[in-house]
Amino acid sequence: MKQFTGFLRKEFLHIFRDPRTMIIIFALPVIQLLLFGKVISTDIQNSKIAIRDESRDNTTREITAKLLSSGYFVPADELLPGDDVEEVFRKGKVKMVVTFGSNFEQNLERDGKADVQLLADASDPNTARILTSYASGIINDYVKKEKLQNLQLPHQINTEVRMLYNEGLKSVYMFVPGIMAMILMLISAMMTSISISKEKELGTMEVLLASPLKPIQIVLGKVTPYLLLSFINALTIILIGVFIFGVPIKGSFIFLMAESFLFIMMALSLGILISTIAPNQMAAMFISVLALMLPTILLSGFIFPIENMPAPLRILSHAMPPRWFIVIIKNIMLKGTGILFVWKETLILMLMTFVFIGLSIRTFKIRLE
Amino acid sequence: MQEKVIEVHDLVKKFGSFVANDHLNFEVYKGEIFGFLGANGAGKTTAMKILCGLSAPTSGKVKVAGFDICRETEKVKRTIGYMSQKFSLYEDLTISENIRFFSGIYGISPAERKAKQETLLRNLELGSAKDSLIGSLPLGWKQKLAFSVAIFHDPKIVFLDEPTGGVDPITRRKFWDLIYEAADRGITVFVTTHYMDEAEYCNRVSIMNNGRIEALDTPENLKKQFGAKNMDEVFLKIARNVE
Numbered sequence: 114m115k116q117f118t119g120f121l122r123k124e125f126l127h128i129f130r131d132p133r134t135m136i137i138i139f140a141l142p143v144i145q146l147l148l149f150g151k152v153i154s155t156d157i158q159n160s161k162i163a164i165r166d167e168s169r170d171n172t173t174r175e176i177t178a179k180l181l182s183s184g185y186f187v188p189a190d191e192l193l194p195g196d197d198v199e200e201v202f203r204k205g206k207v208k209m210v211v212t213f214g215s216n217f218e219q220n221l222e223r224d225g226k227a228d229v230q231l232l233a234d235a236s237d238p239n240t241a242r243i244l245t246s247y248a249s250g251i252i253n254d255y256v257k258k259e260k261l262q263n264l265q266l267p268h269q270i271n272t273e274v275r276m277l278y279n280e281g282l283k284s285v286y287m288f289v290p291g292i293m294a295m296i297l298m299l300i301s302a303m304m305t306s307i308s309i310s311k312e313k314e315l316g317t318m319e320v321l322l323a324s325p326l327k328p329i330q331i332v333l334g335k336v337t338p339y340l341l342l343s344f345i346n347a348l349t350i351i352l353i354g355v356f357i358f359g360v361p362i363k364g365s366f367i368f369l370m371a372e373s374f375l376f377i378m379m380a381l382s383l384g385i386l387i388s389t390i391a392p393n394q395m396a397a398m399f400i401s402v403l404a405l406m407l408p409t410i411l412l413s414g415f416i417f418p419i420e421n422m423p424a425p426l427r428i429l430s431h432a433m434p435p436r437w438f439i440v441i442i443k444n445i446m447l448k449g450t451g452i453l454f455v456w457k458e459t460l461i462l463m464l465m466t467f468v469f470i471g472l473s474i475r476t477f478k479i480r481l482e
Numbered sequence: 483m484q485e486k487v488i489e490v491h492d493l494v495k496k497f498g499s500f501v502a503n504d505h506l507n508f509e510v511y512k513g514e515i516f517g518f519l520g521a522n523g524a525g526k527t528t529a530m531k532i533l534c535g536l537s538a539p540t541s542g543k544v545k546v547a548g549f550d551i552c553r554e555t556e557k558v559k560r561t562i563g564y565m566s567q568k569f570s571l572y573e574d575l576t577i578s579e580n581i582r583f584f585s586g587i588y589g590i591s592p593a594e595r596k597a598k599q600e601t602l603l604r605n606l607e608l609g610s611a612k613d614s615l616i617g618s619l620p621l622g623w624k625q626k627l628a629f630s631v632a633i634f635h636d637p638k639i640v641f642l643d644e645p646t647g648g649v650d651p652i653t654r655r656k657f658w659d660l661i662y663e664a665a666d667r668g669i670t671v672f673v674t675t676h677y678m679d680e681a682e683y684c685n686r687v688s689i690m691n692n693g694r695i696e697a698l699d700t701p702e703n704l705k706k707q708f709g710a711k712n713m714d715e716v717f718l719k720i721a722r723n724v725e
Contacts, residue, residue, distance in 0.1 A: 115586060115589070116586055116587055116589070118586075119582070119583055119586025119587065120583075120586070120587075122583075123572070123575065123579070123583045126574070126575055126579060127572070127574060127575075130574045130575075131574065315568055315569070315572075315573070316566040316567060316568030316569060316570060317566075317568075317569075317570055317571075317572060319531075319536060319564070319566045319570075320564055320565070320566055320570040320632075321587075322535075322536050323534040323535065323536055323559060323562065323564035323641075324559060324564075324584075324587045324588065325556060325559045325560045325587065325588065325589075326587055327556075
């Protein structure tokens with residue numbers, strides 16, 4: 114036990130003396146979360162739109178007011194009927210142009226039909242899609258509530274849409290689990306693999322192996338500090354998510370932490386596996402970035418929906434541990450489900466942990482022989 | 483008859499079909515400085531790793547400090563010290579932090595550590611550098627410190643794997659003074675090197691070639707046997723004979 118605490122003290126000294134490690138462990142999670150949550154938010158807020166109103170009647174004015182008071186849009190330009198729309202887009206500030214056809218109110222009241230054109234700048238397709246769907250939603254809503262009541266159109270179907278578990282469609286709800294997976298992967302897997310391969314590179318690993326320390330003690334000593342730090346990070350990310358971004362925790366907090374613990378163990382064993390393969394720090398870093406960070410970001414469903422991926426990538430995404438972890442935390446935090454609904458994902462993570470540990474032991478033995 | 487601290491009988495180590503150590507047989511006595519020579523790739527490091535318990539032999543019997551290397555690896559590790567080719571100290575820790583860490587591994591009590599650390603630093607004239615990071619020290623100091631730390635727990639045998647690589651002759655000479663001091667204290671020194679002038683400093687040397695020990699005796703006897711002026715010539719003659 115005394116040997117072990119001595120080892121831990123040395124590991125913490127390594128961590129605290131290296132500014133790069135300190136930044137990755139303590140600053141990166143917070144910066145990432147704030148960046149994704151605040152800056153790279155895919156929520157639409159205050160997008161600039163231009164209005165081209167050829168009717169200028171009460172209805173078009175009311176619809177315009179509705180659009181602008183929604184919080185999604187701010188007026189940038191008022192266009193006249195003859196103005197060149199493309200010119201407006203080329204200037205690049207306006208994201209969408211709303212054009213009301215002539216005699217809008219009259220047509221609507223007489224025929225129940227009138228023309229609105231939504232022109233969006235689709236050089237950013239995602240934003241364009243969201244803008245047009247928000248705008249048409251607002252317009253339809255207005256027309257239905259204010260105008261069509263008196264018209265009594267027969268056989269009309271009203272669809273009512275409600276977004277469950279994330280009514281405000283806040284993207285931060287998605288980012289908190291995603292970033293948590295990414296950061297835990299980064300610290301647990303990458304930092305451990307780097308710190309173990311550093312000992313190999315510097316030749317100190319041989320000295321440790323030639324000492325009375327058992328290999329398992331060396332590995333535990335290397336891994337424990339990162340286990341602790343990862344756990345602190347998981348807590349920090351959840352706290353920032355809850356108190357700064359208002360992400361709810363509907364399920365059990367203890368269950369959430371237990372699942373995070375499992376994910377950390379998985380990432381640590383992956384880090385150990387990488388360090389048994391990598392001959393030096395550079396290789397460990399390279400493998401970690403290529404094999405862990407990119408897939409975590411791209412293939413886990415964190416940024417790009419798995420359903421939209423081509424079949425080979427979709428199949429590959431099954432092998433990505435964060436994919437399962439993200440499902441688990443989203444379920445616990447947003448839906449409040451318990452183990453009954455995520456046992457499959459939990460089991461997959463456990464299995465992955467055992468496979469990584471098993472493989473590490475095997476490659477380690479081969480190296481010793 | 484002197485006490486044997488290392489006994490090697492028919493040691494064979496194979497990596498696939500490659501034979502790194504081909505039936506090695508030798509003994510090392512207590513308190514002697516044993517030079518383990520050979521060209522790069524001759525199998526010295528492989529044999530040394532087996533003696534330190536870092537690697538398992540394919541066949542043969544190896545006893546270190548009276549313990550069987552295969553069955554009593556833990557006991558062997560407790561009684562030996564090891565210094566690798568690269569530095570075995572942590573560059574981002576201070577001298578006293580390194581000493582504290584390695585003492586902890588070998589179970590040296592804090593009181594004993596403090597007393598020994600003081601003598602060590604006084605002998606090396608490093609007293610004022612106690613709290614400097616290893617990374618900030620010159621190469622020669624690092625090597626001396628690494629050696630002192632390797633024998634800090636008073637092992638019966640210390641294994642040095644090319645300890646003087648990359649330093650100037652004067653520093654090397656000073657390093658050998660430390661080795662003599664350790665040998666005087668009764669610590670057996672097992673050292674690999676490819677500097678032939680260092681071979682002259684050893685009590686006995688063995689010369690390896692292609693996985694086999696081709697010669698083993700005192701430097702004096704070897705020179706007589708091969709009719710050579712110095713160890714360099716002995717080495718070259720052996721290499722030529724084998725070819």
